[in-house]
Amino acid sequence: SVGLEPKLEFYPSRFCFFFASQLRHEPICRKVFTKKRKTFSSLKQRLQGTEIPSVKKQPPPSKKQPEKKSNWRQLHEDFINAIQSAKQVTKAMKEGRPLPPPPPPSINPDYIQCPYCLRRFNEAAAERHISFCKEQASRRVFAPGQKSAKQGKQQMTQRREPTLTGAVESLLQNRVQEAAIAGKKLQLQVRSCNRLSK
Secondary structure, rough: OOOOOOOEEOOOOOOOOOOOEHHHHHHHHHHHHHHHOOOOOHHHHHHHHOOOOOOOOOOOOOOOOOOOOOOOOHHHHHHHHHHHHHHHHHHHHHHHEEEEEEOOOOOOOEEEEOOEEHHHHHHHHHHHHHHHHHHHHOOOOOOOOOOOOOHHHHHHOOOOOOOOOHHHHHHHHHHHHHHHHHHHHHHHHHHHHHHHHH
């Protein structure tokens, strides 16, 4: 009965890296590698057996965002300028000379300038900020001669004298009175010392 069994030869499989019997292994291996497997969803497994309905995937937004222009040249020039100014600073420090002025800030062309406060923001932040700044600008009261936002900004940045509350003002008056009384006592002591020394 030993001689009647077919002789099993081992060959490399076409589907995987195992050396195996072609008669047994290849049909199984073909079935495994050609069958499409379901992707595993841990969310579905977690929700199984609970009363929470399955969450539907939202389709990605259909709007195609326009490709932004590459400003690599501008970035490269800014980088070169930063390196050169850093070299000038280190040279001035070694020689003991005064430091050169910093390079002017570069303006990012991708940023949008707010017409009210003249600051610059990226697109998403600009949308939020401009509406906020517009509302704030409408609340501000400008002097009759002012028209531009820059003048309004200058007006807001001017220093105002601090106003004193009643409690602070009375505290300061008490301290002034105490200092005056202490000063009079000191003068009296100095006079009495002068009289004794004579």
